Amino acid sequence: MFRVSRRDPRRGCSNVLCLTGRNTTVPAALTIGSATFVLVEAINCYLANVFWTTSHDPRKLMFTLLGRGFDLYVGIIWWSYGAVLSCGIFGALQRNIRTGTLWALLGFAGLLDIILEECMLIYGGIYTYYGHQPLVFNVFPCWWAFCNVSSIFVGISITYRYRHLLEGWRSCLIPPILPLCYAGPQVLAALPTIYAIQADYSPIITQLCGIVTCVLAVVQVGVTMDTVLARDPTDMNQVGRDTQSQLAHQKLF
Template sequence: MTLPVNVLAAAAVPKHPSTEMPYTPEVIFTIFLGIPVAIGVFFAIRHLLTGKGPLLLMCLIGGGVACLFEPIVDVLGLVYIREGASTTTFYSMGRDFPLFINFVYIWYVGGLAYLAYRIFSNGVTKKGLFGLYAMDVCINIFLESPGVLMGAYEYYGPQPLNFWGLPLWWVCVNPLMPLIAGALIYRLKPFLPGWKIALVIPMIPMADGMANGALAWPIWTTLNWDASLVVTHAAWVVSFGLALTAVWILSFVVARPEEEVTITSKLGIIKAAIFGIPDEPSPAPPRAGAQEPAPVPVGVAS
């Protein structure tokens, strides 16, 4: 018995759009994403000049290298960064990519990896780690929403959770890129003295590949079947479960017991990561003329 051809044939992969990049949204979005990059570079140079080391700079460079993953996730995840930009920086897989793609990887993947490393070094509980994941989800929504609303890029095909042009399944996957990178740095930095600290650079794109490959494959598969929204939403549930599982796994790598963590508030964790943990104040010297307390005689209860 021969099955009909339409039963055996795979559904066509949705064809990506071909809309040109609008100039004004490109400029605005590039400036919007360039500001945190400028701040990160400023502090990276400051760290070098003040003897704090090149780690932040290595993270930012690694984030810049990781942007070469963008064509891969775009093709698999059905994203179209509109072409013909005035600031095209590289070409891959039949598409060209504007400067703002480089910027977003430098600070979201590289910069937040450094922030995650600092948080893990200061101490974080399992609950705090899940809170950090949620914070990175919100940051992702904040940084991507202007781009899709202005038309600098678009998602196509049967994207689940697509309410205003930004499919929210992406923001469940993306935070694991800096979190995994930060965990790698946290665990491996003691083994990276001197020039070996440069190995942080490839760790950032490695973490990018780990996160996307491990978490997004259910949705990538269904999107490229051109499946129904019911199926792609079911795939999102699987990917979201994988993302939470990944955070749980990371907790065994970086989290500490509550009694070992002195800072637990979300704001305090971020402030400590950025500005450092203040030293314990030393006891004030006795005032001039102040009498020393009388010693307690041996055998007399105080």
């Protein structure tokens, strides 16, 4: 099992896997639960015009949604990406890193998403984006990276906030928590772009919708930092919870 501890500022311990004598099942549940991201991603593919190729081999079929088949490789891709990002963010929060470093980590995750998808799209034949997609960098619509990272961040932040309640057998709650927290924020931020993709607006309006989506995704991350993690998203040097945010949350709840 993983042995996880918070950073002790007096001792300078920043190792996520410090020996504390207390086991946690949360990282393992995050790794397993990340497979559920593909269920929401399949729905988003309909809303935002993404088509995954299929082999038409029943042995490779993972599931069918609204008449469209999704092969096993779709689950492997999204499970891998979701597990790495989820455990990476959770581990960073366990290390109690500065807010500025957390922003940088999320930015790096978005850049990694762009690079990975560019490689898969250039390779060809795996999947394709169609419709009036805005903010296309080369072949990948970059607004997706903002939505992917921000929505996964919401679920991981909630898991981290209530990690003391999700130990042991209660870790079974994490797999349903992740897709539910992923679906709402993803569609919320992507909504302006979803309308633009399905419509036939002018190029300027389409690009503006993509920019609005990116802004909403960033705001979503900031609100999550403040309301869930009790961090001031504008204080880049802050480590841990913000005292004023904690007091406000105590009065609110």
